[in-house]
Amino acid sequence: MRENPDYNDIYYQNTTNYSQIIDIVTERVIPLSDLAAPIDWEGFFGNAHPVEIEIGFGKGRFLLETSKRHPKVNYVGVERAQKYVGLTRERFEKYMQHFGVDKTSGTFSNVRLAWADANYFLTRYVPAASVQAYHIYFPDPWPKKRQRKRRIFRNQDFLSALAETLKSDVGRLYIATDYETYFWEIQERLSQVSALRPIEENLSPDRDITTNFEMKYTSEGREIYRAVYEKFSS
């Protein structure tokens, strides 16, 4: 883990000033700077369940559905846009109200929202070999040529952190995008990461859970490109 990663992400400074972790059930908010880094997941969640991280959860549809389906998996959603963090909190809140979820029942106690830049969060707060899966769905493609350097899969610190923090042999990285040329670039860049290899079976067990972008693009008839990588012990 690098002490001072050399970020090329333009939002890095803005988002990290306010970075925080939110427990959507208790509504407890902890400034990231108050947490010891790296985070001890077991102490943090109060159990030893596996941890999965969704990067760029947007409006939170996948995070809600998957965390409901797998109560014995701990989920951390990382999102740098305050607006989407707010909308996702509302989504969970509305769901709990609508279905009369008792806040002491344990439902959604396996979810935390990190309002933070993913590069910052992964390189500082996520312990090595501690993550069962990363979910990265519809990462911003930054289609304009001069903006492509902002693509998250171009950030070497980010790629290294993915590989370092996944658990060997079981750790998986799930990716989906509608943007074909970015898809090929992602695969090209991941082929340079020696600890990760693509696996044939490119269906996630939660493939049927769609993200907000996926719903939109599928209804427009766009093709969706998917890949799954696994970390193996070298």
Ligand SMILES: C[S@@+](CC[C@H](N)C(=O)[O-])C[C@H]1O[C@@H](n2cnc3c(N)ncnc32)[C@H](O)[C@@H]1O
């Ligand atoms: C195109 S949206 C996709 C949202 C969601 N995954 C979906 O499929 O509906 C990309 C999301 O990633 C977030 N994002 C982009 N770069 C990020 C970063 N470096 N750290 C955290 N979130 C990021 C954006 O704010 C945005 O919400």
